[in-house]
Amino acid sequence: MTEVLSAERSQAVDAMLPRSFRVERTRRDTRDTFTLELAPVGGDPLRFAAGQFTMLLAAGVGEVPISISGDPSGGGLLEHTIRNVGSVTRALVATPRGGVLGVRGPFGTGWEVERGEGGDVVLVAGGIGLAPLRPALLQVVRNRERYNRVLLLYGARTPEDILFAPDLERWERDHDVEVAVTVDNGPHDWRGRVGLVTRLVPRAGFDPSRTTAYVCGPEVMMRSTALALRDRGVRADRIRLSMERNMKCGVGLCGHCQLRELFLCVDGPVLGFDRLEPLMSRWEL
Numbered sequence: 001m002t003e004v005l006s007a008e009r010s011q012a013v014d015a016m017l018p019r020s021f022r023v024e025r026t027r028r029d030t031r032d033t034f035t036l037e038l039a040p041v042g043g044d045p046l047r048f049a050a051g052q053f054t055m056l057l058a059a060g061v062g063e064v065p066i067s068i069s070g071d072p073s074g075g076g077l078l079e080h081t082i083r084n085v086g087s088v089t090r091a092l093v094a095t096p097r098g099g100v101l102g103v104r105g106p107f108g109t110g111w112e113v114e115r116g117e118g119g120d121v122v123l124v125a126g127g128i129g130l131a132p133l134r135p136a137l138l139q140v141v142r143n144r145e146r147y148n149r150v151l152l153l154y155g156a157r158t159p160e161d162i163l164f165a166p167d168l169e170r171w172e173r174d175h176d177v178e179v180a181v182t183v184d185n186g187p188h189d190w191r192g193r194v195g196l197v198t199r200l201v202p203r204a205g206f207d208p209s210r211t212t213a214y215v216c217g218p219e220v221m222m223r224s225t226a227l228a229l230r231d232r233g234v235r236a237d238r239i240r241l242s243m244e245r246n247m248k249c250g251v252g253l254c255g256h257c258q259l260r261e262l263f264l265c266v267d268g269p270v271l272g273f274d275r276l277e278p279l280m281s282r283w284e285l
């Protein structure tokens, strides 16, 4: 018993210790969003499942949860796509090439993209929500023959805010992904769709009886998207959402991320709509 307890304790201690990663490259994706590519300073690359997050530490400033946005098949640099919204994210995206950040994790549940194999897959992203979904898409296109129709419905605020434009083109052109992009506000020369991403769901070409859906974006958008998917006939437990809450420890100790009986850092962030619906309606109404 003592041995079990001490093994658990040492795992918890390990999970609280950041590993050092060096910034190899920073790519500016949009006016306020940047992708950092990180290499471990010694040790192995981080292995992770699509949908998991890490706690990223900017020394002397703070630590925040950020989803991993790169390829989960392993080997490459560790990618995080970060929107600069406050003090810690500002410090993270401003870290120069060669600068060192702390990384804890990976933490939390993943998208479990394998669940969609043999059927249609629908990914619905709002804004920066495309970043946590990117590993899922990379996994799907790597194993494209295992899926039937693959649809990506993506809503951005304006055309300038569209993330990963080269990926969107490549997925559509080379991997038979049906990509539909819409913006909240388009300038007069924008020839694409305008309107909420939720509105794309009712007419999208998937077979609800064999569809698995993955949704990430602002909470209000996720809830209305999940309801629209369910109205089309997609089963609630086949609609998976990634929840955001304030997080401090990432390992189920501090309670910052608690949502009734759930600790979203360990029970989530990705959960089925069957579990989340009764909890979500409590704050949205």
Ligand SMILES: Cc1cc2nc3c(=O)[nH]c(=O)nc-3n(C[C@H](O)[C@H](O)[C@H](O)COP(=O)(O)OP(=O)(O)OC[C@H]3O[C@@H](n4cnc5c(N)ncnc54)[C@H](O)[C@@H]3O)c2cc1C
Pocket (backbone or CB within 6 Å): 053, 062, 064, 065, 066, 067, 068, 081, 082, 083, 084, 085, 086, 087, 088, 089, 090, 128, 131, 132, 243, 244, 245, 246, 247, 269
């Ligand atoms: C599991 C998880 C995964 C995430 N993945 C990403 C990601 O891939 N890319 C990314 O850019 N961001 C992601 N976030 C959000 C990111 O953690 C917050 O933007 C960050 O904590 C803000 O810290 P800050 O010190 O820069 O800003 P602060 O000064 O703390 O806050 C700036 C603004 O952002 C709001 N904010 C702060 N924390 C959160 C939060 N957790 N959720 C929503 N709003 C918040 C504040 O209310 C405030 O309006 C994720 C959050 C979680 C919980």
Ligand code: FES
Pocket (backbone or CB within 6 Å): 246, 247, 248, 249, 250, 251, 252, 253, 254, 255, 256, 257, 258, 263, 264, 265, 266
């Ligand atoms: S972040 Fe500490 S319990 Fe979840």
